[in-house]
Amino acid sequence: MNHPRRRWLQALACAALPWPLTAPATPHGAPHGPRPRIALIIDDLGHGLEAGLRTVRLPGRITVSVLPHTPHAVRLAEAARQVDQEVMLHLPMQPSVPGVPVGPGGIYLDTQRAELRETLDRALASVPHVLGVNNHMGSGVTRHPGLMLWLMEELADRQPLYWVDSRTTAETVAEQKALALQVPALRRDVFLDHEATPVAVARQFARLQVIAQARGSAVGIGHPYPVTLEFLERALPQLAAAGFELVTPGVLLGVGATV
Ligand SMILES: [Zn+2]
Known part of the structure; x- marks a missing residue:
C-alpha cells in the first residue's frame, strides 16, 4: 500500500539528499568506467621558499612550474x-x-631568433627536471605567430618537452603552433585563483571537475597563494573518493619519465 503520507515522506527524504556535484562513487571510492582526470599546475614558483615547499608537499599529485633564474x-x-x-x-x-x-x-x-634559443637554453639550465613549459604572463608574445613558431621549433628540437598554453589571452596562437610542429600540447581550462578568495577558489575547483567530467580531462592552473594552498590541502585528498584521478600534464600527454 502506498499511503499518501508515506509518499510525502519519501519525497521529503529524497529532497534532503545532498545534490551530487561530482561523479558518484561506490562506497569504496571506485566509480565504474574510466575516471575523469585532472592535471593541476601551480606556477610562479621560485621566489618564496616557504610557499614553494608547501606547494611541493600538497597532498596529491600536482605539477610545479618554476620561474627561471629565481633564488x-x-x-x-x-x-x-x-x-x-x-x-x-x-x-x-x-x-x-x-x-x-x-x-x-x-x-x-x-626578441630575435638566436636570442630566443639562448634565452630558452639558459632558462632550462636554471631549473632541473623540467618535462614541459608554460607561459608566465605573455598576452603580447603568445599571440605573435612568428615568435610562437620559433619557440615551438625550439621545443620540437628538445623532445619530449611538452607545452601547456596558460591562455593569458583568448588570441593566443601558442597551442596551435605547438600542435603544427608536433609538440605535445595542452591548454589551461581553469585558473583557480584569478580571484584569490576561498569562495572563488572553491567555485573554480568545482568548475574544473565539471569540465573533467564532460571531456574526460581538464587542466587547472593555480598559484602559491595562502588561500589556494589552504583550499587544496583540504580538497585534494577528497578528489579520488569523488571519482577523479589527479594526474600530470605528462601523463595526459603520454610523455615524460614520471608516468
Ligand atoms: Zn605566472
Missing part, C-alpha cells in the same frame, strides 16, 4: 622531484601592456 628554483625543483611531483619551466613572456617587467629569462616582442 629557490633549483631547491624547489629538486624537492618536487624527490616526492614525484612533475616539474615545468614557467617561461616569462611580455604581456600586451607595454613596460611591464616579466623577470629574468623573459621573451619579448622584439
